[in-house]
Amino acid sequence: MAIIEVENxxxxxxxxxxxxxxxxxxxxxxxxxxxxxxxxxxxxNGAGKTTTLEMLEGLTDIDGGTATIDGIDVNNEPYKVxxxxxxxxxxxxxxxxxxxxxxxxxxGALYSREIDADDLLGKVNLLDKAKAxxxxxxxxxxxxxxxxxxLVNNPKVLFLDEPTTGLDPQAKRNLWDLVxxxxxxxxxxxxTTHNMEEAETLCQRIAIMDHGKIIAEDTPQNLILQHAAExxxxxxxxxxxxxxxxxxxxxLRD
Amino acid sequence: xxxxxxxxxxxxxxxxxxxxxQSIFFSLFFPIIFMTVFAFVxxxxxxxxxxxxxxNSSSDTSVEFVQLLIDDPLFSVTIGEEERLRGELVEGDQxxxxxxxxxxxxxxxGTELRLLVDAAQVRQLxxxxxxxxxxxxxxxxxxxxxxxxxxxxxxxxxxxxxxYLDFLLPGLMAFTLMQLAIxxxxxxxxxxxRKGILKRLFxxxxxxxxxxxxxxxxxxxxxxxxxxxxxxxxVFMLDVRIIGNFASFYLMIILGxxxxxxxxxxxxxxxxxxxxxxxxxxxxxxxxxFLSGVFYPIESMPxxxxxxxxxxxxxxxxxxxxxxxxxxxxLMSIAPTLxxxxxxxxxxxxxxxxxxxxxxxxx
Numbered sequence: 001m002a003i004i005e006v007e008n009x010x011x012x013x014x015x016x017x018x019x020x021x022x023x024x025x026x027x028x029x030x031x032x033x034x035x036x037x038x039x040x041x042x043x044x045n046g047a048g049k050t051t052t053l054e055m056l057e058g059l060t061d062i063d064g065g066t067a068t069i070d071g072i073d074v075n076n077e078p079y080k081v082x083x084x085x086x087x088x089x090x091x092x093x094x095x096x097x098x099x100x101x102x103x104x105x106x107x108g109a110l111y112s113r114e115i116d117a118d119d120l121l122g123k124v125n126l127l128d129k130a131k132a133x134x135x136x137x138x139x140x141x142x143x144x145x146x147x148x149x150x151l152v153n154n155p156k157v158l159f160l161d162e163p164t165t166g167l168d169p170q171a172k173r174n175l176w177d178l179v180x181x182x183x184x185x186x187x188x189x190x191x192t193t194h195n196m197e198e199a200e201t202l203c204q205r206i207a208i209m210d211h212g213k214i215i216a217e218d219t220p221q222n223l224i225l226q227h228a229a230e231x232x233x234x235x236x237x238x239x240x241x242x243x244x245x246x247x248x249x250x251x252l253r254d
Numbered sequence: 255x256x257x258x259x260x261x262x263x264x265x266x267x268x269x270x271x272x273x274x275x276q277s278i279f280f281s282l283f284f285p286i287i288f289m290t291v292f293a294f295v296x297x298x299x300x301x302x303x304x305x306x307x308x309x310n311s312s313s314d315t316s317v318e319f320v321q322l323l324i325d326d327p328l329f330s331v332t333i334g335e336e337e338r339l340r341g342e343l344v345e346g347d348q349x350x351x352x353x354x355x356x357x358x359x360x361x362x363x364g365t366e367l368r369l370l371v372d373a374a375q376v377r378q379l380x381x382x383x384x385x386x387x388x389x390x391x392x393x394x395x396x397x398x399x400x401x402x403x404x405x406x407x408x409x410x411x412x413x414x415x416x417x418y419l420d421f422l423l424p425g426l427m428a429f430t431l432m433q434l435a436i437x438x439x440x441x442x443x444x445x446x447x448r449k450g451i452l453k454r455l456f457x458x459x460x461x462x463x464x465x466x467x468x469x470x471x472x473x474x475x476x477x478x479x480x481x482x483x484x485x486x487x488x489v490f491m492l493d494v495r496i497i498g499n500f501a502s503f504y505l506m507i508i509l510g511x512x513x514x515x516x517x518x519x520x521x522x523x524x525x526x527x528x529x530x531x532x533x534x535x536x537x538x539x540x541x542x543x544f545l546s547g548v549f550y551p552i553e554s555m556p557x558x559x560x561x562x563x564x565x566x567x568x569x570x571x572x573x574x575x576x577x578x579x580x581x582x583x584x585l586m587s588i589a590p591t592l593x594x595x596x597x598x599x600x601x602x603x604x605x606x607x608x609x610x611x612x613x614x615x616x617x
Contacts, residue, residue, distance in 0.1 A: 057457050058456075058457065059453065059456060059457060059613070059616070059617065060617070061613075079459050079461075082457060082458060082459040083459055085457070087454075087457040089450060089453060089454055089457070090450075091449070091450030091453070091454075092450070092454075093449035093450055093451060094449075094451060094454070095266075095270050095451065097269070097270050097273035097274065098266070098269070098270065102266070102269070106262075106263075106266050107458065109259060109262045109263065109266075110259070110455070110458040110459065110460045111458060111459060112258075112259060112459075149454075153458075
């Protein structure tokens, strides 16, 4: 059963160097994301990935088409949608002077919920940082904390915008495990990424965007079968990341 | 009535503001330094006029005359040769030099006393001359045993002396609350936006009115705490007097803070970057420092500027606070000023609600 239905979604922006002309940041895309799947949106910078997510999250006005999440129209009832989604944005700064515990309690209050902050911090492996300030977290810890904040309302759909960009391989693998755990518990997850391995490992289905359009959509296996170039005659075993991880170990460095 | 969420949020913002020790320190530090400096500068007596006397007469009368001048607290007398005193006059050590001729005696009529002055140095000569004339007349009366025809009995209807510091305090408090309020809403919003915090808040179900009321409540609490500390310091340490009703005084503080918080929200909505908010903020703040009668009365400004100066929001606030603090004015007696405050209250509130579009401010 589809939990997110997108029909002909369009976003126009004025051209940066000629304000009277406009271009389509998102050009009439249609999506159907199943409940309980991890859905990945791939594409080069400027392809329209973040704009698509921001329209679904209510951050950006929808210029054309419709989007519903769990049957609720995003454009007509944004506040109902906000109640059932969790969002992790690319920028993940918070009020500097509040501790993680205080921030989570604050986010709980924004949803008018009493939350078990310790439980949430435990879920993202940050229990020992409860009293720390966000500025003192490493990149991976910050991303995990962002996800904890996105989980305070126990959302049906979790949006992750480039969750592993800038993380070291250990932190990245750790975050993948977290995403898989959440998905196993039944959460639908929509993520954007530039990391092909991430898309291949995590996502049950992938959409590839370019110039505001979806140019391919399928399971990773089918996409490889249909579009991948012929493999080289004598393939190398593994890749540099395997080498890196074998040499430096899987232990988290945070 | 504030909702549970608004109160929770207000407490969070209060916590955030209170943990910003540096800005709290500086917002208290400068007004305290300022008031302290003025308290000491103005605490001294009026400076005595330095007067040099050249006595060319040998009569008893002249000695007596000089003694009377020495006894007068208005003058600080130096007796000496004309040559030397002329030099001191040119140097600026003497304000004037009085030369008594050798014919100086009680019997003579119309004795000419020569007064040497350096007109270029003594700008307040017009003020000093009548004082000197008056002194000469009273000395003359004493010599000739004439009772003055008229005696001026001065009666202070204010029944108290006002120091500059008493005048300054309400204006300085109005100015401080403007600074704190504009920074508290405008500058903070731009900072929150720059960090992407507003965007993050936007994707939660928080309503913009919850966000704004929470900031208003938290900032109001901070302003009231800080001003109370400053006023307590002024009253208890510097002996500044507040004559009027404290409740009215604080009502003006609350209204003023609200107006400037609203203007701050307008500022934060228009200016998208930290640099822009500083620039636009200074456009709002700077003219008001000089034009709103904070440090000196609006009446002392050029006639042309006065009408503009009077309608600035800070003018109304500082005038109201000063009338209450210095003259013990009742709210009824400052009704026109209160009307001005009410008008600004409505203008700033309407502007803020129009300009603060949650989605645009957050993005």
